Amino acid sequence: MLSPTLSGSFCPLPRLNNRRSALFFAQTKRTSLVTSALASEKVTASQDVMAQSPNLSFPILVNGVTGKMGKAVAEAAVSAGLELVPMSFSSVDKPARTLEISDIEINVHGPSEREEILSSVIDKYPDVVVVDYTVPNVVNENAELYCKFGVPFVMGTTGGDRPLLYKTVQDSNVYAVISPQMGKQVVAFLAAMEIMAEQFPGAFSGYKLEVMESHQATKLDTSGTAKAVIACFQKLGAIFDMNEIQMIRDPEEQINMVGVPEEYLSGHAYHVYNLTSPDETVSFEFQHNVCGRSIYAEGSIDAAIFLHKKVLSKAEKKIYDMIDVLREGNMR
Amino acid sequence: MISFSQQHSIVAFRNGQAYRRPEKPCMYRTRRRGTVVRAVATENLEKSSKIIASATASFPILVNGCTGKMGRSVAESIISSGLTLVPVSFSGKENPGGNITIGDVDVTIHGFKERETVLSSVINQFPDVMVVDYTVPDAVNTNAELYCKLGVPFVMGTTGGDRELLYKTVKSSSVYAVISPQMGKQVVAFLAAMDIMAKQFPGAFSGYHLEVMESHQASKLDTSGTAKSVVSSFQKLGVSYDMKRIRKIRDTMKQLQMVGVPEEYLGSHAFHFYCLISPDDSVSFKFQHNVCGRKIYAEGTVDAAIFLHKKVQRSFLIFYVIYLLI
Numbered sequence: 001m002l003s004p005t006l007s008g009s010f011c012p013l014p015r016l017n018n019r020r021s022a023l024f025f026a027q028t029k030r031t032s033l034v035t036s037a038l039a040s041e042k043v044t045a046s047q048d049v050m051a052q053s054p055n056l057s058f059p060i061l062v063n064g065v066t067g068k069m070g071k072a073v074a075e076a077a078v079s080a081g082l083e084l085v086p087m088s089f090s091s092v093d094k095p096a097r098t099l100e101i102s103d104i105e106i107n108v109h110g111p112s113e114r115e116e117i118l119s120s121v122i123d124k125y126p127d128v129v130v131v132d133y134t135v136p137n138v139v140n141e142n143a144e145l146y147c148k149f150g151v152p153f154v155m156g157t158t159g160g161d162r163p164l165l166y167k168t169v170q171d172s173n174v175y176a177v178i179s180p181q182m183g184k185q186v187v188a189f190l191a192a193m194e195i196m197a198e199q200f201p202g203a204f205s206g207y208k209l210e211v212m213e214s215h216q217a218t219k220l221d222t223s224g225t226a227k228a229v230i231a232c233f234q235k236l237g238a239i240f241d242m243n244e245i246q247m248i249r250d251p252e253e254q255i256n257m258v259g260v261p262e263e264y265l266s267g268h269a270y271h272v273y274n275l276t277s278p279d280e281t282v283s284f285e286f287q288h289n290v291c292g293r294s295i296y297a298e299g300s301i302d303a304a305i306f307l308h309k310k311v312l313s314k315a316e317k318k319i320y321d322m323i324d325v326l327r328e329g330n331m332r
Numbered sequence: 333m334i335s336f337s338q339q340h341s342i343v344a345f346r347n348g349q350a351y352r353r354p355e356k357p358c359m360y361r362t363r364r365r366g367t368v369v370r371a372v373a374t375e376n377l378e379k380s381s382k383i384i385a386s387a388t389a390s391f392p393i394l395v396n397g398c399t400g401k402m403g404r405s406v407a408e409s410i411i412s413s414g415l416t417l418v419p420v421s422f423s424g425k426e427n428p429g430g431n432i433t434i435g436d437v438d439v440t441i442h443g444f445k446e447r448e449t450v451l452s453s454v455i456n457q458f459p460d461v462m463v464v465d466y467t468v469p470d471a472v473n474t475n476a477e478l479y480c481k482l483g484v485p486f487v488m489g490t491t492g493g494d495r496e497l498l499y500k501t502v503k504s505s506s507v508y509a510v511i512s513p514q515m516g517k518q519v520v521a522f523l524a525a526m527d528i529m530a531k532q533f534p535g536a537f538s539g540y541h542l543e544v545m546e547s548h549q550a551s552k553l554d555t556s557g558t559a560k561s562v563v564s565s566f567q568k569l570g571v572s573y574d575m576k577r578i579r580k581i582r583d584t585m586k587q588l589q590m591v592g593v594p595e596e597y598l599g600s601h602a603f604h605f606y607c608l609i610s611p612d613d614s615v616s617f618k619f620q621h622n623v624c625g626r627k628i629y630a631e632g633t634v635d636a637a638i639f640l641h642k643k644v645q646r647s648f649l650i651f652y653v654i655y656l657l658i
């Protein structure tokens with residue numbers, strides 16, 4: 001269990017997360033004070049997006065729209081004012097079927113029709129960008145298909161043969177964003193920790209580190225993101241053994257101790273890192289808590305918009321990652 | 333406008349390349365003879381400095397402001413880190429008289445009118461002395477002028493005063509100095525990371541909602557400058573936020589019960605909380621840095637003094653090597 005932080009709380013959230021507290025450090029729940037305070041701000045924000053969208057609009061084809069991530073990306077594309085191509089692919093050859101996403105009917109085709117359908121899509125929508133959320137097994141053959149037709153794509157699917165993936169794309173000179181982590185802001189946080197570690201090695205010498213992460217029970221392995229952040233803290237001089245990561249997979253603990261909203265028990269990624277000085281007078285705590293898939297869907301759309309801009313400007317560089325997308329600034 | 337990097341004496345990250353301020357020709361004033369020697373750093377000289385083993389850690393430090401809480405804390409850290417505490421200090425009073433004991437060192441306190449004569453003789457007795465200044469905002473500029481006049485390297489821990497004039501005084505005399513309003517080294521590392529993230533990834537957190545809360549001892553009337561610095565990084569990251577929204581907690585009951593400050597540190601602490609939430613509430617980032625007491629600043633100050641001593645030693649070495657080559 002995490003030892004008490006200087007704020008005296010056992011849970012990763014500071015003591016002032018007491019629901020009776022009038023402060024805004026409530027847990028990320030839709031019924032929180034923050035939500036109501038944000039309500040007015042949210043409307044303005046989405047209006048801004050819609051106002052900008054006509055300039056940004058271009059066609060997007062989501063490969064894997066039958067899956068949860070694919071569906072989330074398709075919905076995010078529509079919300080962002082992009083043109084969702086009413087075609088997608090699935091891994092099985094079934095009779096032609098349709099799926100409805102945000103009032104758009106998507107025709108789902110089997111793998112044997114991929115080449116023919118993709119070819120006709122490119123004819124009809126020459127500036128289409130593909131976003132791929134399929135399965136690890138088909139990462140490479142999908143990449144080969146996109147490269148064969150010269151269509152720019154965002155590879156959101158993890159796994160497959162990664163070196164081969166990069167080689168395929170490099171050889172064909174096609175534009176692509178490839179990133180296993182599409183949560184743009186999480187990538188930014190991780191990059192900031194990496195920069196801090198590189199610039200100030202040993203700055204936290206002697207500090208003790210505690211790490212806790214919580215994911216849906218089906219995720220058996222330890223969070224790769226947590227390991228990456230820990231490596232930074234180790235470079236900063238903190239004392240820690242990777243075996244000491246506390247993995248929380250029990251739903252009871254997730255609700256009561258971690259504070260995961262019940263509706264997200266099956267899809268969340270919570271991380272807490274706590275650094276304490278040797279004499280315990282100083283503590284630092286970093287948390288990044290994600291519920292659901294929205295952050296990855298939004299990040300994928302940002303990546304698609306980024307790629308579209310690169311294609312239009314005929315950029316020399318072809319293969320990008322999330323850091324490139326971040327460096328470009330706000331996409332919308 | 334003094335840049336962030338000047339304020340915190342750190343290397344900046346620019347255009348994806350680690351940026352180090354280029355070594356400029358430095359003017360070194362030899363205190364004994366009063367002559368000025370120009371020493372220029374070159375790569376070859378830097379390499380030769382590695383041949384000669386670095387000086388041992390111990391060197392003398394004079395703490396100006398030993399009678400104050402920060403000054404005393406720094407003096408204690410100096411002793412416990414094995415450096416030499418010069419048994420002399422100054423006070424703002426004209427005739428303070430007497431001594432104070434820090435660790436097992438008896439420190440004689442002199443009035444401010446005696447500063448120049450006493451400091452001159454200290455420099456004669458301890459040529460490699462360094463001064464650490466924890467006095468008061470009103471004395472920042474006159475003290476800096478004195479150190480620069482006598483050519484003694486110093487660490488300016490005191491906040492306030494006329495900062496632009498302070499930098500101008502030091503630059504025109506070419507004396508070695510570490511100037512930082514924030515001596516908590518690890519807090520500065522965190523601030524720098526946020527600043528670098530903001531410069532590298534502008535607008536990454538567009539649309540996110542920010543809440544900031546800070547708690548300090550009741551006597552601190554102004555809002556935390558550190559909090560403002562972090563907020564300004566978040567603003568570059570695309571977060572829209574008015575500085576006036578920073579919540580300052582100064583009520584001791586709230587500090588104990590809500591913030592969780594240990595009772596013994598109510599009179600000296602610095603707790604900061606930042607919470608970033610995505611427009612649809614599904615993502616949150618929370619950062620905290622909580623300091624109790626003064627030790628972090630005292631230790632950061634000692635680190636700054638050791639760092640500065642190494643810079644001074646290297647310049648000595650360069651000068652010596654040039655002397656040999658001539």
